[in-house]
Every structure is written in C-alpha cells, then in structure tokens.
Amino acid sequence: MFCFLSQVLGRFNRARAARLALPHHVCQTPLFMPVGTQGTIKGLTTNQLEEIGCQIILGNTYHLALRPTSELLDEAGGLHKFMNWPRALLTDSGGFQMVSLLHLADITEKGVTFQNRIGADIIMALDDVVKTTITGPRIEEAMYRTLRWIDRCIAAHERPHDQNLFGIVQGGLDPILRDICVRGLVDRNLPGYAIGGLAGGEDKDSFWRVVAQCTAALPEDKPRYVMGVGYPLDIVVCSALGADMYDCVYPTRTARFGTALVPEGVLKLKHRAMADDTRPIDPTCSCMVCKNYTRAYIHCLVTKDAMGSQLLSYHNLYYIMQFPKGDVPEWVCNAMEVAGIDISSCCAPFSSQSHQEYNSKKCFTEEIDEMEVELERL
Amino acid sequence: MKFSAKAWSSGARVGAIEIGSCPGPIETPALLLSTRKGLPYFISPDLLSSLPSPDCYLLQVSPLHFLEGLSTSTISKIGGLHRMLSLHDYGIASVIRDSIQCLPEASASSKLGASFETPCGRLLIKPKDYVEMISHMRPNIWAALADEVPAWVSKKRNRTSVDRTVRWLDDCLALNPAGGCVFGAIVGGPDLEERKRCAEEVAKRNVSGYWIGGFGLGDNISERPAILTGIMDILPVEKPRMVCGLELPEEVLQGIAAGIDLFNSTYIYTLTIGGFALTFPLDKHGNQFNLQLNQIGSDLTKINLRATIYRKDMSPIVGNCTCYTCQNHTKAYINHLLNVHEMLAQILLEIHNTHHYLMFFRLIREAIKEGRFEQFRQTFMESRREHLKGEAVSA
Ligand SMILES: [Zn+2]
Numbered sequence: 001m002f003c004f005l006s007q008v009l010g011r012f013n014r015a016r017a018a019r020l021a022l023p024h025h026v027c028q029t030p031l032f033m034p035v036g037t038q039g040t041i042k043g044l045t046t047n048q049l050e051e052i053g054c055q056i057i058l059g060n061t062y063h064l065a066l067r068p069t070s071e072l073l074d075e076a077g078g079l080h081k082f083m084n085w086p087r088a089l090l091t092d093s094g095g096f097q098m099v100s101l102l103h104l105a106d107i108t109e110k111g112v113t114f115q116n117r118i119g120a121d122i123i124m125a126l127d128d129v130v131k132t133t134i135t136g137p138r139i140e141e142a143m144y145r146t147l148r149w150i151d152r153c154i155a156a157h158e159r160p161h162d163q164n165l166f167g168i169v170q171g172g173l174d175p176i177l178r179d180i181c182v183r184g185l186v187d188r189n190l191p192g193y194a195i196g197g198l199a200g201g202e203d204k205d206s207f208w209r210v211v212a213q214c215t216a217a218l219p220e221d222k223p224r225y226v227m228g229v230g231y232p233l234d235i236v237v238c239s240a241l242g243a244d245m246y247d248c249v250y251p252t253r254t255a256r257f258g259t260a261l262v263p264e265g266v267l268k269l270k271h272r273a274m275a276d277d278t279r280p281i282d283p284t285c286s287c288m289v290c291k292n293y294t295r296a297y298i299h300c301l302v303t304k305d306a307m308g309s310q311l312l313s314y315h316n317l318y319y320i321m322q323f324p325k326g327d328v329p330e331w332v333c334n335a336m337e338v339a340g341i342d343i344s345s346c347c348a349p350f351s352s353q354s355h356q357e358y359n360s361k362k363c364f365t366e367e368i369d370e371m372e373v374e375l376e377r378l
Numbered sequence: 379m380k381f382s383a384k385a386w387s388s389g390a391r392v393g394a395i396e397i398g399s400c401p402g403p404i405e406t407p408a409l410l411l412s413t414r415k416g417l418p419y420f421i422s423p424d425l426l427s428s429l430p431s432p433d434c435y436l437l438q439v440s441p442l443h444f445l446e447g448l449s450t451s452t453i454s455k456i457g458g459l460h461r462m463l464s465l466h467d468y469g470i471a472s473v474i475r476d477s478i479q480c481l482p483e484a485s486a487s488s489k490l491g492a493s494f495e496t497p498c499g500r501l502l503i504k505p506k507d508y509v510e511m512i513s514h515m516r517p518n519i520w521a522a523l524a525d526e527v528p529a530w531v532s533k534k535r536n537r538t539s540v541d542r543t544v545r546w547l548d549d550c551l552a553l554n555p556a557g558g559c560v561f562g563a564i565v566g567g568p569d570l571e572e573r574k575r576c577a578e579e580v581a582k583r584n585v586s587g588y589w590i591g592g593f594g595l596g597d598n599i600s601e602r603p604a605i606l607t608g609i610m611d612i613l614p615v616e617k618p619r620m621v622c623g624l625e626l627p628e629e630v631l632q633g634i635a636a637g638i639d640l641f642n643s644t645y646i647y648t649l650t651i652g653g654f655a656l657t658f659p660l661d662k663h664g665n666q667f668n669l670q671l672n673q674i675g676s677d678l679t680k681i682n683l684r685a686t687i688y689r690k691d692m693s694p695i696v697g698n699c700t701c702y703t704c705q706n707h708t709k710a711y712i713n714h715l716l717n718v719h720e721m722l723a724q725i726l727l728e729i730h731n732t733h734h735y736l737m738f739f740r741l742i743r744e745a746i747k748e749g750r751f752e753q754f755r756q757t758f759m760e761s762r763r764e765h766l767k768g769e770a771v772s773a
C-alpha cells in the first residue's frame with residue numbers, strides 16, 4: 001500500500017495529527033484540500049499554492065475527462081505534469097448523479113480508467129450520493145449501490161501501486177446503514193476512507209454523529225476524509241472527532257463574491273463600510289494580502305476586477321490552510337472546550353452553535369449545481 | 379524625478395530616469411505597465427517581482443478607476459498610491475484616462491473641463507478636481523489634463539482643444555499640488571500647425587516632461603512621423619516625453635524613432651484578453667525571418683492560444699523565454715485554461731506578454747546605444763513585410 005498514515009505525530013483524545021505519505025508529497029494532517037475542478041485553483045498559480053502551504057489539490061474526474069480529456073492528460077504525463085503541480089492530487093467524480101450526465105454504460109470502470117490516466121495520488125471510488133435531507137429507501141439503495149460498486153472499482157484499478165483508491169462511506173443519517181457501509185469498506189482493506197454524503201443540509205447534530213460514528217469505526221492507521229466540508233468550525237469539529245482531510249469550494253467561491261474568512265467569522269468586503277476602512281482584512285493574518293493591503297483597497301476591487309478575487313482567494317486559502325494545521329491537535333479540543341462543547345466521550349449531545357453566517361448546507365449542493373451548469377454548457 | 383538623455387541613434391535616444399525610490403535609474407525608452415486601480419490587470423504584486431528588473435518598475439495609473447468605490451481622500455488617508463498598493467519602490471505616473479475603459483469624450487468636454495466615458499458613466503473633470511485627486515494620490519509623475527479630440531474634428535475644434543489644454547496646464551500649475559512632477563500635455567490632432575503651437579506653448583511652461591496625447595483616436599498611422607517630429611523639434615531635449623496611443627511594435631518603433639521615451643502597455647491587455655501570446659523573435663538585429671512558417675493562429679507577432687493546434691502542444695509559448703509562464707507551463711495547459719474559462723490563463727498570458735514586451739524594449743535600447751537603431755527598425759519592419767508577402771504567396 002502506497003498511502004499510509006505513518007507516525008501519528010500527536011493525539012488528543014480522538015483528534016490526531018499525522019504524516020500522510022503520498023507518491024508526490026508527504027503531507028501533514030489534518031489538512032484542507034482546495035478544489036481545482038478544472039486543473040487549476042481559480043486565480044492562483046501553483047507557486048502561490050505551494051507558498052500558502054497547500055499539500056493536496058482536488059480535481060474533478062469528469063470535468064477533466066471532458067476537457068482536456070483523460071487521453072491528453074495521459075499523453076502529457078498525467079495531471080501533475082500538465083498543470084505543473086509537484087505535490088499531491090486527488091480526483092473525485094462528484095458522485096453518480098454527476099457522472100450519469102455522461103451517459104456511459106460502464107460508468108464505474110470508466111471512472112477508474114479515467115482516474116488512472118489522470119494519475120492523481122488519491123482516486124475516489126464512485127459513490128451514489130443522496131442528499132441527507134432525503135429519507136426512505138433511496139438512502140439504502142444508494143448505500144448498497146456504493147458498496148457494490150467498490151469491488152468493480154478495485155477490479156478496474158490498474159495502478160494500485162502509485163494511486164490510492166479511497167472508498168466512500170454512504171448511508172445518510174442512518175447509523176445502521178452507515179455501519180453496514182463502513183464494515184463493508186473496511187473489509188476491503190483500502191488505503192483510505194472518505195465519509196461522504198454530508199454537508200448536504202443536515203442539522204449539525206446529525207452531522208457530527210455520523211462523523212463520530214464513522215471515524216470510530218474506521219481503522220486507526222488509514223486516513224479519514226470528510227467530503228465537502230470546509231467551514232472552519234466544521235473542520236474543527238471533525239478534527240476533534242478524528243478526521244484528517246477536508247475539501248470545499250467555499251473559500252475560493254466566497255472570495256469571488258467578495259467575502260473574506262476571518263477569525264470572527266466572515267467579512268463582506270463589498271459592504272460600504274469597507275470603503276473607508278484602512279485596516280488589513282485580518283490584522284492577525286500574515287498572508288501576502290493582509291501584510292500589504294487595506295480593506296478599502298480590496299473593497300474597490302472585489303466583484304469588479306479579477307484582482308479582487310485573486311487577492312481574496314489568496315487570503316481565504318491561506319487562512320483555511322493555517323486552520324487545520326498544528327502538530328498537536330490538542331488545540332482543537334481546547335477550542336471545543338472554550339466553546340463549551342465536550343466531545344471527549346462523544347456521547348454528550350453536541351449543541352449546534354450559532355455562528356454568524358454559518359451554514360454549511362450550501363457548500364456541497366452549490367458545487368454540484370456548478371458542475372451541472374458546466375456540463376450543460378458543453 | 380531626474381532625467382538625462384545618454385545616447386542617440388538617428389532620432390531615437392536612450393535616457394535614464396530616476397524616480398522616487400526605484401531601484402537605480404531606469405533606462406528609456408521604457409514601457410510603463412498599464413494598470414487597473416494601480417495593479418496590473420492580472421499580475422498580483424508577488425508575481426510582479428518575477429518580471430525583468432528594474433524594467434518593470436514603472437506603472438501608469440488612471441485616477442478615474444478609483445471613482446468606482448474608493449474616494450481619493452481615503453487613498454490619501456492610507457498614505458497615497460505607493461502605500462495603498464504596497465509598491466513603495468515603483469515609479470507611478472498618473473494619466474487621467476486609460477485606453478480601455480476610461481476614454482475621452484470630446485463632444486462633452488467644455489471650457490470647464492474634460493469629459494470621459496467611464497464604467498461610472500460620463501464624467502466632467504475640471505483642472506481643480508484633477509489636481510485634488512493628484513494631491514491625494516501622490517504619484518511620482520502626472521500628466522496634465524488635456525482636451526483630447528478625435529482626428530476627424532474641425533480645425534476650429536482642434537484649435538479650441540489646444541487653447542483649453544494650455545489653459546488647463548496653467549490652472550494645474552497654479553494649483554500646484556503637493557509633490558509629483560507635472561508633464562505638460564500636447565494635443566492638436568493630425569494638424570501639424572496646431573501640434574506645433576501646442577508644443578511651443580507647453581515648452582514655455584515650468585514642466586518636468588511632456589505627455590503627447592491625441593494618437594489612436596482615428597488618426598492615420600502614416601501621418602504620425604511628421605507630427606511626432608514636428609513636436610520633438612520644439613521640445614527641449616533634457617526632458618522626458620511620454621506618449622499615449624502608440625501601442626503595437628511598429629508604432630512603438632515609430633515613436634522611438636522620433637524621440638519618445640515612455641510608452642504604456644495597453645497593447646498587452648488587449649492581447650491577453652484575446653488569448654494571444656507575443657511570439658515575435660527577439661533578435662538583436664530585429665530580424666523577423668526565423669518565425670515558424672505557416673503557424674496557424676499566428677500573424678507573425680503573436681499566436682492565439684485558443685487555436686486547437688495548441689491543444690497538445692507541450693512546449694512553452696517561447697522556447698527560450700525566461701518568464702514565469704514559459705518556465706512553468708505549456709501552450710497545451712494555457713489552451714485548456716482558455717477553453718474552460720479559467721482566470722489563470724489571463725494571469726499566465728499577462729506575465730509572458732509583459733515580459734516579452736519589456737525584453738523588446740531592452741533590445742531597442744541596446745540598438746540605440748550601439749548606434750544601429752535605424753538599421754534595427756528597418757530590419758524589423760522589412761523582414762516582417764517580406765515574411766507577410768511570402769505567407770500570402772504560399773497561401
Ligand atoms: Zn490574510
């Protein structure tokens with residue numbers, strides 16, 4: 001197995017910090033992966049991404065399979081070479097709904113073949129994602145389908161020695177279904193596991209319970225990736241529960257709409273009050289943007305000039321990248337303690353907080369919307 | 379600001395301009411990077427430093443850009459343009475209009491001030507308004523307010539534009555904002571007599587340099603040499619001359635041949651937005667023959683990276699280019715970025731194009747210093763013309 005969580009560097013209750021060795025990069029977890037659907041993170045160069053500490057970039061298998069096509073990426077020597085990114089890559093399909101838009105008969109196998117050609121360090125198995133707000137037999141069907149597909153994915157996977165196939169745990173908010181799925185995937189002894197189907201509009205209490213259940217059932221020595229999670233507080237909660245990896249379009253998307261992530265929550269740079277504000281976006285941030293620019297200047301750039309979203313994306317990614325860092329995850333639990341949340345036993349109900357602007361439901365669904373719009377255009 | 383002309387070759391000259399805390403004197407003829415609100419359109423400040431130095435240390439800023447959401451008094455509160463942009467050692471020149479979004483609207487200008495079409499609508503700027511903007515922004519250099527008119531206006535309107543421009547210069551000088559060197563504006567359209575009259579009047583004033591406007595507003599390219607030479611003969615040699623509206627390589631060479639020192643890079647923006655990359659050979663002697671023949675999507679100066687021929691092209695835009703883009707990325711990748719409408723395409727293109735154009739200016743300065751500018755220009759123009767002819771025959 002190529003991918004492993006060697007050396008758990010620090011541990012605090014269930015939270016852990018570890019070294020994740022991937023073919024192109026030895027990563028430090030917990031980590032956040034920015035979404036680069038089309039082989040680029042909007043508005044940033046690969047040099048800048050390295051500078052701000054980005055370790056893994058996420059690409060979308062089917063977007064890339066359509067343009068520039070997996071054949072071309074293969075010819076170019078893989079996505080790493082094509083986009084000149086020396087560190088790790090992860091490719092994901094976006095789920096069955098997304099993939100089915102391609103009308104391929106052998107979606108599962110094709111998906112793996114595409115991912116083999118693209119050459120990312122981590123490739124995600126095809127899953128059937130159902131919104132957590134949906135109930136009934138559709139959840140069960142999706143879970144079993146995901147489980148059935150995993151063997152087809154494993155069989156079709158031609159590069160197990162340099163690409164790590166991660167299975168995705170589905171099962172909605174139902175602990176029994178989640179349990180069946182986790183067990184089924186763990187039996188396959190995969191290099192890593194993802195917890196899918198979350199961040200889709202479920203309440204926070206249901207959200208953390210699913211994460212807690214899955215992280216507890218997944219093997220200690222394998223990375224755990226909570227898909228679609230990217231709000232700072234969600235990252236803290238999941239890390240406290242023993243998760244290692246996260247991804248979300250939120251930091252860059254919100255930047256394009258003129259919103260900055262700051263310790264207090266968010267800062268809307270478009271707001272008129274910013275026009276005269278000579279402070280940096282976040283006085284405690286040491287990123288290139290905060291060191292050099294005032295809110296007033298960013299205010300006159302955002303949503304009008306490309307530079308506005310370039311600079312804000314830079315800050316937001318820098319901010320979120322600093323966030324899950326830290327060799328000892330103790331701070332995560334301390335933060336929870338300060339927030340009056342006891343997660344050490346994971347039994348006490350987690351009171352959903354009232355963070356301003358806090359709404360993780362949008363994140364994932366918007367991404368799917370974006371993909372669909374994109375595909376329709378083709 | 380300090381300027382001195384150092385070497386001449388025919389009408390062209392190499393000079394050195396020392397501005398504020400720029401790293402060392404910057405040689406002219408030089409390119410001022412056109413900006414949007416003070417920063418290049420797509421090159422963020424951390425990437426700006428990857429461009430050739432000190433060549434890239436001159437920026438051109440249009441005060442009208444800030445009307446979109448930032449009052450100049452806030453710029454003043456921040457400490458002026460240099461502080462706001464965090465570009466302390468850059469030389470910043472203010473020219474009220476750009477050639478992209480904020481254009482002169484002569485029909486609406488009056489004796490009170492100049493009118494411009496901007497993203498915030500049509501605006502009338504009086505000398506007093508402009509001087510106030512300047513005193514807030516504190517650029518190193520600022521071109522005085524001009525009444526620019528298109529080439530087709532009547533002789534009478536042209537005369538009025540010269541009268542107003544000279545009067546506004548007096549107004550600007552009388553208001554005398556804190557700091558910054560004033561460049562007197564020279565207009566007069568395609569009318570040689572009016573141009574000369576304007577140059578004579580402006581030359582009498584206490585200005586640090588000259589800004590020559592009125593080109594690229596419907597004038598005929600072949601009439602420019604006479605106009606330019608007419609103006610230059612009047613202007614004192616010891617002061618720098620900035621021009622507006624001469625953008626293409628041929629136009630730049632035309633301007634330099636007449637003795638222009640400073641240009642702006644609007645052309646780079648146009649190229650970048652169109653998906654074009656500059657590829658003309660940077661040959662010491664100006665030779666353009668070693669262009670790739672029949673390159674699809676190419677017009678001998680540039681290539682269009684949207685063209686499908688680059689879909690699988692794993693080579694850099696220009697093989698021996700040392701810019702960040704060519705050192706790190708292929709044509710195929712940029713082609714992909716353009717296809718999927720990703721902003722990184724424009725970032726990479728603006729970097730390469732700016733780098734390429736700055737290097738073109740270096741070659742020109744070298745040719746002037748070695749006394750072979752006219753030869754360089756002839757070779758550049760003729761080999762390109764020959765090449766185009768060859769293309770036409772083989773097509
Ligand atoms: Zn910052």
Ligand SMILES: [Zn+2]
Pocket residue numbers: 695696699700701702703704705729730733
């Ligand atoms: Zn280049």
